[in-house]
Amino acid sequence: MADYLVIVESPAKAKTIGKYLGKKYTVKASMGHIRDLPKSQLGVDVDHDFEPHYITIRGKGDVIKSLREARKKAKKVYLAADPDREGEAIAWHLQNILDIPENEQCRVVFHEITKDAVKAAFDAPRQLNMDLIDAQQTRRILDRLVGYRLSPLLWRKVKKGLSAGRVQSVAVRLIVDREREIRAFQPEEYWTVDAKLMAMKQKFTARFHGYGQDRTPLNSREDVERLLECVNGHDLVVSKVKKSERRRNPSPPFITSSLQQEAARKLGFRAYRTMAVAQQLYEGLEIRGEGTVGLITYMRTDSTRVAETAQAEASDYIRNRYGADYVPGKPRQYATKGGAQDAHEAVRPTSVLRSPDAMKSDLSKDQWKLYKLIWERFIASQMTQAILDTTSVDLTANGALFRSTGSIVRFPGFMAVYTEGQDDASLTDEDAKTLPPLAEGDVFKSPEYESEQHFTQPPPRYSESSLVKAMEELGIGRPSTYAPTMDTILKRGYVLLESKRFVPTELGEVVVDLLTQNFHQLIDVDFTAQMEGDLDQVEEGRIEGNQLLSRFYETFEHDLEQAEKSLEHVHLTEEVSDVICEKCGKNMVVKTGRYGKFLACPGFPECRNTKAITKETGANCPKCGKVIVERKGKKRKVFYGCSGYPDCDYVIWNKPTGQSCPVCGHPMVEKTSKGKTWVTCSNEAAHETAGSTMMVRS
Known part of the structure; x- marks a missing residue:
């Protein structure tokens, strides 16, 4: 019989810890939370200090029985859940289930599962931290109040099956606001003019900067023609060479x-x-x-x-x-x-x-x-700075200034191991670009000029990476909430992921507008950030959770009553396709699900026919000649297959360009690796010819 019982969340963690503790310890897993608020009701008594009503999570009965039996045989129980609010709450529920005294020093915490860290934690057990537990419980109750009081309103006024969340609603608002910013964006024309130069057998470019030292934008073709009239027939002379040392510090370790x-x-x-x-x-x-x-x-x-x-x-x-x-x-x-x-x-x-x-x-x-x-x-x-030698060269022709910059790495420092992803582009464009040796007075005769038209671009849609960054900077949510928040808004159909970017659905926009008009504080970014700060204060013992809940609920309940009276039913538009349902003959309509848009029969529930929306690629199947379409596999991975499936099973994994290989007739496809994209024959393994690869693009 083991003297001590240790309870963690997962079998994997139990196995690792058990190796360090020895035979006197039995390590068991609770498999996460064992109690929670009931799914079938609010589970919070708003009239009695927001008292929660916890029940055993379905399927956890055998786990609890096993833990209670092990508890009877052990001299002492240690609760070793993860070192955060959720872990402290799991330990608290276990303490209650197993009748462990409140003042028992049963909580052990470690931030890495190593022999030294685990043994140090068991040498210094502590009582449960009730402030941490209060903070977790307050957050749980807040989210339950929002979800269970607001969701029925959305069911009645918008669409059956909808639900709302405190942090998720603000995340959807960020995505909707960005989409509307993109729609409202008015592109502005601008031009660049580059001088194509060569020195010491090395090609390089210098870009027009302005007339004199002042930066002068080129906003039209007329501006470009005026510049070319100014510089044509004049030598381009090096007027200034500036060399400097630049130091780069490494990024901090991950959070x-x-x-x-x-x-x-x-x-x-x-x-x-x-x-x-x-x-x-x-x-x-x-x-x-x-x-x-x-x-x-x-x-x-x-x-x-x-x-x-x-x-x-x-x-x-x-x-x-x-x-x-x-x-x-x-x-x-x-x-x-x-x-x-x-x-x-x-x-x-x-x-x-x-x-x-x-x-x-x-x-x-x-x-x-x-x-x-x-x-x-x-x-x-933990490494030294990188040292770069940077050179900036000014060249002038009849008063027009062109500038070229480049850097070489003199000492790589931390860059010998790692550079942050967002910096890689700048390294490619500037830090990795070198210039030939140049001196003031060097002359370039009859340089070639190349002009290019551009348009300003709207802000990009949020990717998962940039949305996490925005939420962190704005103080919305906490480290443990970012991933589940993004997963939830996708599941609810409020947003889609298209080309790894978030796009709001019509439903998402309707819900955001409804919440903005009727529940301003709930969807306000600053208010949500303030709420996170208040929850931190609960964790630090500065304010009580019930105080925070009362303050929030008073306004929230008032907003609910007003919305119930004033809100009209919102009608979502339904896009009708020209695809006929083969089961009942009706025109199928476009629906939005977790994984994007699909076709469904409007005769639901009598007719439950659905179809994927296929996207034609412009390429033809080399086996049967039918169009190749974009498809998605079981794990939502995109591939490209013949539209004649199942009669034709032709499949490729890379995106077709719409062109055919001039040698074998198979589709040409795009391939990407290490930031480079090139076009090659999808049948390249079967032949090696110069015609198989047509072009390379950065």
């Missing part, structure tokens, strides 16, 4: 939001995928020669703090691997934003000695990619 953003940029991971894989790395994986090991620190954090022991280990590794010049004089410290929970560390590897190369054979493809990203970011964050 939750920056991890999600960078995984989206560099790996193409959606936020949910990033967090799921990070959870696996945190809880522990089987590593040959070591057994089950937690590879990263806790992944839900907004602190950039790093333990001194981890900094020292990183410094030693960098010194041995790259040399003393790559180690800063003292360990790097990064400022953590206000309100961050500094008890947590940044997301980092539990040991830098487990290099990505050493881990590759033990991890799945996704696990390895994310681990490599985390490892490289952390190592780089």
Whole structure:
């Protein structure tokens, strides 16, 4: 019989911790939360201090029975759920279910699942933190009040089956506001003129800057013609060469939001995928020669703090691997934003000695990619600055100034390991561009000029990465809420993901307008951010959760009553297609679901026929000659197949261009790798000819 019972959330975590604790400890998993508010009713007594009514989650009866039996056999119980509000709440519910005394020092907390961290936590157990629990419970009740009181109103006034959420509604508003900004955008014309030059057998360009030292925009073809009249027939003379040193600092180690953003940029991971894989790395994986090991620190954090022991280990590794010049004089410290929970560390590897190369054979493809990203970011964050030599050259012709800039890396510093995704474009465009040796007075005779028309572009739609960044900057939600928020608004059909960008549906716009007109505080960005700050104060014990709930509910209840009286039923328009339902003969209509638009029979529920909306590519099937269309597989991955399916099974994975290979007649397709896109024959494996590859595009 084991002396001690330890309860964690997941079997993977239980397995890792059990390895460190020994035979006297039995480690069991609660499988997440064991109690919650009921799904069938509000579950909150608004007339009695918002008292919640918790019930056992369906399917958790056997888990609770097993835990109670183990509790009877153990001398002491330790609650080792994750180190955040949700983890503290899980521990509190377990304490209640298992009748553990309130003052029992049963809570153990660790931010990485390593032998030293786990043993240190069990050496210093504490009582449950009721302020953390109050903050979690207050957030849960707030979200329940909004969801369960507002959703029925949306059912009655807009569409059956709708629901609303406190943070999700504001996220949809950001997407809707951006879409309307794009629609209202008026593009403005502008032109660029580049001088094409060569020196020391090296080609380079210089772009028109202005007349004299003042920047002069070129807004029309007439402006360009005026400039060309000014410079044609005149030599282009180097008037100034400026050389300077520029230093770049590394990015801080990851927090939750920056991890999600960078995984989206560099790996193409959606936020949910990033967090799921990070959870696996945190809880522990089987590593040959070591057994089950937690590879990263806790992944839900907004602190950039790093333990001194981890900094020292990183410094030693960098010194041995790259040399003393790559180690800063003292360990790097990064400022953590206000309100961050500094008890947590940044997301980092539990040991830098487990290099990505050493881990590759033990991890799945996704696990390895994310681990490599985390490892490289952390190592780089503890390295010296990069030093770049930057050159700026001014050239003049009859009073017109042209400018060319370029940089070379004199000392790579942290860039030897990692550069942040958002900086890669600037590196390609400027830092990686070098100029030939030039001196004042150098003359370029009869240079060639190239002009190009441009139009200003509207702001881009939000990607998952940029939406996370916006929510973080505006103070909407917390690290643990970003991924579920984006998943929820997709499930509800308020937004779609098109080309990895969020697009609001008509339903999303209707709901945002309804909420804006009738529930201003609920959908107000500043109010939502203030609410997050108030929840942090509950966690810090500065205000009581009931005080926050009362203040919110008074206004919310008033708005509900007014909306119920004044709101008319909202009619959503339905797009009718020219596709005939083969089952009942009606014209099918366009519907929007979680994965985008599809065709459905308007005779529902009598006729339940649905069809995918196919997008023609302009290419023809080489097997039967029918049109190739865009399709989606079971995991929503896009592929391209013959419209004659199932009679013809021709499939390709790359997007057809609409052109055919001049050699074999198969469709030409686009391929992308490392920022480069090129066009090649889809049948390239079957033949190697110069005609197979037609062009290369950046």
